[in-house]
Amino acid sequence: MMVTWRNRLIAWGAVMSVSLLPLSVYAQNATPNICLEGASFEAPQIPQQWLELSLQASHCYTFQARAVVINSIDVRTLALSHRIQEGVRQQVVQQLDGPSISVERRSRVGQLAWESTGEGGAFPSLKGWAEHASRFYDIALEEGARVAGRDAVKLRFEPKDHQRYTHEWWLDNTTGLLLKHVLSDSADRILETFQVTQLNEPERYTGEITVDVIPSPPAPEWHATWLPEGFMPQPVASSDGKPHQRLYSDGLATISIFAEPQGSALMPEQGLKSGVHQIGVSSIAVEEHVENDQRWQLVGIGELPPSMLQRIVHSVEFE
Known part of the structure; x- marks a missing residue:
């Protein structure tokens, strides 16, 4: 029982890494189609712009990939897929080592991964998420990286409280998709590395998107x-x-x-x-x-x- 639960937690963690963030966010925004925002813009110049692009990319591209996760316990290889049909995302992570475990989650394109107020709304705010993260992390940008045969930029997130973990992201230059994620503790010891090793050419979703107002569920007591x-x-x-x-x-x-x-x-x-x-x-x-x-x-x-x-x-x- 514990082995099954542990493996499912590990696989679900990979889903979180691929989509950048795990939840659904509902914050008001005047633009109803997140995948049309900045569709023809020039490359970002500052870290916050790369943050916005990365979150947008995690929802607006279909792709298949292979990845590896390395931590103090083991090394795992994963098969990843992200499909979009009629505005609904299907994320699948399959563990290729050990027990055959597959995790799937579905959500609408545009229901993003963070909300600053805890209140339901219609459309996501890319800028609001990036601004909030930059309040609690010092973000540094490095160009000229390369991961899985693709040109990339590196973002390093240093926690301002010097207690929570440091994040490092490598983002694809062309799409903004996450190619690598390294998590380190306050002593700069690497806790886990997630890295894409092969990424089939992503395709941008251009279809219709409907994001409904999500009713707030009852809160625990x-x-x-x-x-x-x-x-x-x-x-x-x-x-x-x-x-x-x-x-x-x-x-x-x-x-x-x-x-x-x-x-x-x-x-x-x-x-x-x-x-x-x-x-x-x-x-x-x-x-x-x-x-x-x-x-x-x-x-x-x-x-x-x-x-x-x-x-x-x-x-x-x-x-």
Whole structure:
């Protein structure tokens, strides 16, 4: 059971890397078709422009690729595909080593990966996301790189608080697609490298796009009372309509917090073992909480230092 869950988490992390960011964002913008924005513009000149292009590219190109993920646990090869049909994206990540695992997710083009206010809206804001990320990370641009046989630029994101992780992105010069992502800790130790090794020529989507206003789902009756500066609540989809999760992002890093009932406070502890765990680049913090004779298990997952994630989970309060 744990092996299956671990492998699925690893594969899902690859989906996040390929799409740059994991969630759906809904922020107001006067332009209804994100893939037509800047379709004929000149190459970006500053880091924020490359950020906007990269997020746009992650939604507006169809492609197939091979990639490798390297961390302290293992090395994995992945098959990636991104298709768009009638404005709906289909992302598929298949693990080619070990157990045969495939992760698929679908979403509409233009429902992007970050929201600054936690409120639903009609269209995404590329500029707003880039501006928010630049408030909490110093961003440096280097030109003249090359990855997977393609000319690229490198963006380095240094956290201004010197605590959260450093990100390095290599973006395709022509499309803005992510070709490589390196994550390092505060001591500049590399935690994980994601790198495309082969990218079939991407094709830009030019069809119609419809982005509907997304109703806000019910919020859980609990929340984190402490978050690192810049982390904002994000909308969360629920398959059964019940609130089980809270999601926070600073534009680059993402935190998911789950609360599951475990029975009476008099019953023995169940579920995952309390403490801090590490799976690849993801930290996992688990805590037991008792509220009105009800035992809860709190689980936080995110690309943050373990001590920071543990502090977030420990701050959860029930309403």
